[in-house]
Amino acid sequence: MVDTKKLESCVQSLGLQKxxxxxxxxxxxxxxxxxxxxxGLESWDYLKRRLGELGLDEPGGDRETCIFRTKTNCLRVCSEGPILLVYPDGIWYRHATPEIIERIIQEHLIGDRPVEEYIFCHHPLTENLAAKTSSANNP
Ligand code: FES
Incomplete structure (x- = not known):
């Protein structure tokens, strides 16, 4: 039996829709x-701490959105790490040490200017989805 109440509670408490x-x-x-x-662990601790300190990890103040973070076991790139991926932008960063993560937070996440020199792949998923949805609606 599916515990939908528990799931709904998680959606709210984690701010998944934001x-x-x-x-x-x-x-x-x-x-x-x-x-x-x-x-990798040093980078993870830094990312978690800074998103919290800056209040980016949950909606609040004049912000209605939040930034979600997930520690993955492996992103299958397996070189030049730590590897950091930002969705929906589809931007893959290499060498994501605390120093570079601070730049990603300030320049990309806050300033909407990706840190070009550390990007090794750019493949936004939303454009692909939009194109498929569009072609499905206009055969
Ligand atoms: S160990 Fe595979 S991407 Fe980091």
Whole structure:
């Protein structure tokens, strides 16, 4: 039996319907390949702490959206890490150390200007979805 009340409660408490961007960071890997385990964990702790300090991890004040973060075991790139991915932008960053994460937060997440020199792939999913939806509606 599905506990829909519990799920609805999570949707509310986590602010899932207010997510503006979702960040995935490769850290605490089972097999650390893109960077040493402690480097990934240091980045993860920094990302978590700074999003909280800046109040970006939950809606509030004049912001109706929030930034969600997820620690992943491996993003399958496995080199030049820590690897950090921002959706829906579809921007993949390499070498996401605390120093670079601070730039990503300030320039990309707050300023809407991605940190070009650390991007190694750009593939927004929303454009693909929009194109498919559009072609499905206009055969
Ligand atoms: S171990 Fe980091 S991307 Fe695979």
């Amino acid at each position: 997510i503006q961007r979702h960040i995935f960071l490769c850290a605490d890997q089972t097999k650390p390949k893109c960077c040493p385990k402690e480097v």
